Structures are given as C-alpha cells and as structure tokens.
Amino acid sequence: MIIHPVEIIFHNGRVRITASVSCQAQGISWPEQLWYELPRELEDRLSLRADGFLVALLLQAMSLGEDIHVEGAVSGRLLRNLEIYQSVFSSWFPAALRPVGFIPRDIIAPPAIVGPPAVAAAFSGGVDSTLTLLDHSGLAETDAAYRITHVLFVHGFDIPLAAPEIYDAWAGRFRASLLPLGVELIEVQTNVRQFVDRLPWIWTHGSALGSVALMLEAMLTRFYIPASSPYSDLEPWGSHPITDPLMSTETMEIHHDGCLPRVDKILRIADWPGSKSGLRVCWEHPDSSRNCCRCHNCVMTMIGLELAGTLSHSTTFPESLDYQRVSELIIPIGEIQECESTIARAVNLNRGDLASPLGAALRRSRREARIGRAARHLKQMREGLWRRLFRSSGNS
Incomplete structure (x- = not known):
C-alpha cells in the first residue's frame, strides 16, 4: 500500500486535506483520494504530515497483508506506538489482521503548535460524547491544559455523506447548545469509511476518529475519544483504553475517556x-x-x-x-x-x-446465549468426531 504525498486544496468554500492511496491487492474498489474537509479558517492549523492517513489505513493494510509506504513525514513516536497497536489488534483478530511494516519517507517530530493550543473531543451528541464534554468543559474541568475548547462532529461516519440535510440539522442544534459552554463546534467531512468498510466498523471507528484528530495536530494538544463501555465490560473493540492512546504523537495526546456504566x-x-x-x-x-x-x-x-x-x-x-x-x-x-x-x-x-x-x-x-453456546459446542464435537473417523479410516 502506498500513501502518496498529502495536499491541501479548496473545495466548496472549505479546505480539504487529501492524499491518493494505492494498493497491490486485486479487486479493491475505493476512491482514488482519501480526504478530510474542514472549515477554511483552519487552513493554517492543518497538518501536512501523513500521520492521520497512516492511522486511518493501518487496519486495512493489516487485513490485506501489505506494508505501508508513506511518501511523507511521520511522527517517530507514532510509529513506535503503532507497532504495539498492531500487536494488540492482531492478537484480538488473528484470523483477519496481521502486522505489517512501515516505510516512511521521513521520520520527524511534528512541528510546534501553531496559534493558541486547543483541546478537542469527538462529539456526536450521544451519551458518551456528552459526558466527556461536560466532564472536561468549563463546567467541571479546573485544569486549563485538559479543558475542552473544541468538539469535532464528523460527517461520513454514522451519518452518510449522502445525507447532508441530516448532518446540517444536528450541527445547528449542537452549535446552539455548545455556546453557553464556550466550546466551538468544528464540522468535519471525510470519506474514510469508503476505505475501511471491508472491515467491521466496530473494529475501525477508533482509528478513524484518531485520524481526524491527527489532521489538526498542528492545533491540538489533547484529543478525547469518548468510551463506549465501562471497565467491567471491556472487550476487543475499535476504540479501547489500550489502543486509543497509542495514536498519540510528540505534540498531541489522545485520551480514551469515561469508562462508566x-x-x-x-x-x-x-x-x-x-x-x-x-x-x-x-x-x-x-x-x-x-x-x-x-x-x-x-x-x-x-x-x-x-x-x-x-x-x-x-x-x-x-x-x-x-x-x-x-x-x-x-x-x-x-x-x-x-x-x-x-x-x-x-x-x-x-x-x-x-x-x-x-x-x-x-x-x-x-x-x-446458553443455548447458543451449547449448540456451538455440540457442532464442534460433531466436527471433531467426523475428523477422527476420517483419520481412522486411513484417509488422512
């Protein structure tokens, strides 16, 4: 897999950060460009690094068994973290994912933050993201270094790109509710799901969220990914307290937040x-x-x-x-x-x-659930019996 040089272009009055992606596997159908679109006023705070594109495509490359050639700069800390990230996911899903190699053009630390440092969180208006917002906004967060200044509402995840009217209606509603908190809503559009939908979204949504934050690593010092499950119910999942922090770089920390019932x-x-x-x-x-x-x-x-x-x-x-x-x-x-x-x-x-x-x-x-487990166990026993009979008949 090759991630070609990152470019910034203007599209419909907004700024789009984009990169061409190619792979060796036959029969793969995805758009030529992976892109993220944000408000034009953030042009100077976008990252031209390939960190976010690497994170977005990593699980896809693991499923294809292709090393990733990056024609751009990548964070050294992120590369080290992603080695562990791969180990975790390949241990969770060994039949589908295996570790791959990285071949970046450059390995350098991200540049210093441009302009006032910001802290953001993924926000969808749901229970998990609302709790993270309230816990780390000015209402409750006393440490300015951890206080949320922005939230990212992504179009192209659970709301399809083909339904802009749904996204716009919710964005307007969220903007009004965030105003008293002094938190700014950043509207993001991306086609990343078209690149990762060969895998279950429950595996890939965490890296997709991390990739969005990394587009703004010249702006953000911290990014919160709201937790889906409490600590008591943790299981292999795309967003997890083990894996989310492994998408951090030298200048931006990613936090998995709010593991409560x-x-x-x-x-x-x-x-x-x-x-x-x-x-x-x-x-x-x-x-x-x-x-x-x-x-x-x-x-x-x-x-x-x-x-x-x-x-x-x-x-x-x-x-x-x-x-x-x-x-x-x-x-x-x-x-x-x-x-x-x-x-x-x-x-x-x-x-x-x-x-x-x-x-x-x-x-x-x-x-x-007990009946289902018993049925699966019985099926495995029958399959094992047939294998033993087959071997004992001299056919092995």
Whole structure:
C-alpha cells in the first residue's frame, strides 16, 4: 500500500486535506483520494504530515497483508506506538489482521503548535460524547491544559455523506447548545469509511476518529475519544483504553475517556439543557430531528432518562417508553453487566416497573446465549468426531 504525498486544496468554500492511496491487492474498489474537509479558517492549523492517513489505513493494510509506504513525514513516536497497536489488534483478530511494516519517507517530530493550543473531543451528541464534554468543559474541568475548547462532529461516519440535510440539522442544534459552554463546534467531512468498510466498523471507528484528530495536530494538544463501555465490560473493540492512546504523537495526546456504566452516564448528563434538546443516540435510523425510540440503543437510553426523570422533557425522544418493548430486548453478552447495573439502579430508585421488564429481557437473553453456546459446542464435537473417523479410516 502506498500513501502518496498529502495536499491541501479548496473545495466548496472549505479546505480539504487529501492524499491518493494505492494498493497491490486485486479487486479493491475505493476512491482514488482519501480526504478530510474542514472549515477554511483552519487552513493554517492543518497538518501536512501523513500521520492521520497512516492511522486511518493501518487496519486495512493489516487485513490485506501489505506494508505501508508513506511518501511523507511521520511522527517517530507514532510509529513506535503503532507497532504495539498492531500487536494488540492482531492478537484480538488473528484470523483477519496481521502486522505489517512501515516505510516512511521521513521520520520527524511534528512541528510546534501553531496559534493558541486547543483541546478537542469527538462529539456526536450521544451519551458518551456528552459526558466527556461536560466532564472536561468549563463546567467541571479546573485544569486549563485538559479543558475542552473544541468538539469535532464528523460527517461520513454514522451519518452518510449522502445525507447532508441530516448532518446540517444536528450541527445547528449542537452549535446552539455548545455556546453557553464556550466550546466551538468544528464540522468535519471525510470519506474514510469508503476505505475501511471491508472491515467491521466496530473494529475501525477508533482509528478513524484518531485520524481526524491527527489532521489538526498542528492545533491540538489533547484529543478525547469518548468510551463506549465501562471497565467491567471491556472487550476487543475499535476504540479501547489500550489502543486509543497509542495514536498519540510528540505534540498531541489522545485520551480514551469515561469508562462508566451507561446508566450512570445518563443520570449525570440528563439535566443539561443540551441533553434535553439535542441528545442523538440512534445510528440505525438516522433522522434530522429525532431518535427512532425503538432500536436497542434508543430504548436503553430512554430507560436511563426515565430513571433520571427527564424522558418527558427530551424533545429528541418523542415517543413514550414501551415497557413491552423493554421486556423483548435482546441484551448482548458484552452488555450484561451494564444491564445489571441499570436494574440495580432502578431498584434503588423504587422503579420496579422498569426493573421487572428489564430483568425479564436479561433472563431470556442469558438463556438464549446458553443455548447458543451449547449448540456451538455440540457442532464442534460433531466436527471433531467426523475428523477422527476420517483419520481412522486411513484417509488422512
């Protein structure tokens, strides 16, 4: 794989940082250019280094088994970190990912920060990113070196590039809610998903977020990636407290932030006016003004808001909580402990009406998981028996 020289061009009144990408594998269909588009006033604060492009494409190169030739400058610290990054991901997904080599044109430290230093966070309007925003904005963060000054809202991740009206509507809503916090919204567009969608997005979203931040490494000293899971439920995932900091360079630290149970996060953010008017958690059915109120993510969020007593005031959840739908939820194995935490919180708040249907969903999900494990075990035993019979028949 070759990452060709990074260029900055102007496009539709904005500034676009772009690089051509080529690979040796046959049958790969992706755009000629990988690009990131930002407000034009940030032109002098963009990085012409290849750090972000390397991070964005690393897992893809590992899946193809191709070394990465970089026709540009790369951070020495980042290169060392990415050796460990590869070791982690190849141990998590050994059948799909294997370590590759890096051949950069130059290995040098990033330049000094241009202009006032800034601290940013990834922001989607969801529970995780809202907690990170509130914990590290002027409301709570006392250390200026860690205080968020900007948030990056990315178009092209969960909101498709083909749906600008949805993105623009949410961006306008977020900008209004951020104003009292003194935090600036940076609108970013990118086609990075078209380069990594051969792999599951749950593997690649962390490196995609890191790549966006690295486009601004001439501006940022810190970047927060909000956590998806609490420490009790950590599993191999694209964004993880082990791997996210490994995308740091000499001048910018990347932090994985907020590994708390989801219900605790919701209770902490529920009273913020921005949560009542702009909480966006539905990625299955993107809409410009509301959450669907029916998918797993919506229902679990609505349960937390109901426990906080703010669901009826949350304008992006126009439907009431359907308790029958709660009882029919399928709780993934990785969310069992989070579900238990939510049930315990409901019991402590004397909300047996919520604890009961959620408990029914948890019991059924556990039962189905046991049946699934037993079926897989039986299948493996049968396959092993047939292999032994085949070998004993003299066919091996």
